[in-house]
Amino acid sequence: MVAVREALAKSVLFKGLSDAELDQVLPLCHEKSYAAGFSVISEGDAAKDLYIIAEGKVIVEMNLSVYPGMVQEALIETVPSEEPFGWSAVVGSRVYTMTARCAEATKVIAIDGEQLLSLFNGSPAIGFKVMEGLVEVVSARIKSVVRTAFA
Amino acid sequence: MATIKQALAASELFKGLTDDDLDKVAALGRTEVYEKGTPLFVQGATAENFYVVELGRVALSSAVSSGAGANKEIAVETIKNGQSCGFSAVKGAPVYALSAKAVEPVRVISIDGKRLYDLLRENPVMGYRVMSRMVASLSATLRNVRSTIQIFRR
Numbered sequence: 001m002v003a004v005r006e007a008l009a010k011s012v013l014f015k016g017l018s019d020a021e022l023d024q025v026l027p028l029c030h031e032k033s034y035a036a037g038f039s040v041i042s043e044g045d046a047a048k049d050l051y052i053i054a055e056g057k058v059i060v061e062m063n064l065s066v067y068p069g070m071v072q073e074a075l076i077e078t079v080p081s082e083e084p085f086g087w088s089a090v091v092g093s094r095v096y097t098m099t100a101r102c103a104e105a106t107k108v109i110a111i112d113g114e115q116l117l118s119l120f121n122g123s124p125a126i127g128f129k130v131m132e133g134l135v136e137v138v139s140a141r142i143k144s145v146v147r148t149a150f151a
Numbered sequence: 152m153a154t155i156k157q158a159l160a161a162s163e164l165f166k167g168l169t170d171d172d173l174d175k176v177a178a179l180g181r182t183e184v185y186e187k188g189t190p191l192f193v194q195g196a197t198a199e200n201f202y203v204v205e206l207g208r209v210a211l212s213s214a215v216s217s218g219a220g221a222n223k224e225i226a227v228e229t230i231k232n233g234q235s236c237g238f239s240a241v242k243g244a245p246v247y248a249l250s251a252k253a254v255e256p257v258r259v260i261s262i263d264g265k266r267l268y269d270l271l272r273e274n275p276v277m278g279y280r281v282m283s284r285m286v287a288s289l290s291a292t293l294r295n296v297r298s299t300i301q302i303f304r305r
């Protein structure tokens with residue numbers, strides 16, 4: 001669990017938590033390893049876990065409506081180490097809105113969404129810090145998408 | 152006309168807050184009216200205020216280079232009554248990621264982003280709830296931006 005703790009402490013979402021707060025998140029985590037090309041989550045599946053990339057990187061693919069009634073799968077972006085994906089497990093519809101495929105051998109930390117939400121409800125200070133981190137992540141991705149596509 | 156507190160209570164971000172919490176947020180807000188075509192904020196400008204739309208529609212857009220040094224605006228999302236924009240002012244970045252313009256006469260609640268952030272941080276029960284809803288709203292915008300780009304690239 002030392003490696004999981006270190007990866008969490010370095011991650012964008014959890015780096016603001018105190019040692020005592022990290023101790024409460026740790027039991028909800030388990031580590032998973034994937035070879036290049038494998039999907040960690042698939043668009044449309046029930047969103048069970050929130051993921052943090054401990055090592056490696058992940059490619060995000062989505063089905064996008066390009067015209068009414070016409071859907072196209074698109075490679076969206078690469079998510080690097082220490083960043084999260086699959087936050088539908090703790091926000092919104094609880095259905096994954098994208099597919100995440102490993103670009104190389106990748107190690108992720110899976111955090112049970114239901115248990116994490118229970119922790120947030122019992123300890124809203126932790127919930128605030130993690131959601132604050134997610135606001136930063138999503139805002140940065142909007143800026144990045146706009147900058148690269150519309151430059 | 153609804154009071155600021157009533158408008159906030161009907162918004163996606165602040166609905167369901169306690170009376171006391173709504174009072175605290177309402178104390179930071181002021182009502183502003185924008186005529187059709189008037190910008191609320193411009194992409195790249197210093198992000199100071201966060202907006203809750205009380206009445207009307209606001210278009211979010213991004214500047215796109217169309218060659219020969221010319222730029223045009225591409226609409227990525229239209230928000231309406233009860234929805235919010237300008238999240239960069241609360242948390243995330245020093246400048247606005249997109250532009251926002253009134254597509255019809257619009258009445259909004261304008262809130263100083265820094266003061267709202269401090270209030271949310273000092274009140275974590277409310278802070279967690281509001282931040283969680285901000286993530287949901289921003290995620291919807293992210294998806295719309297991605298869809299717009301796909302269409303633009305075709």
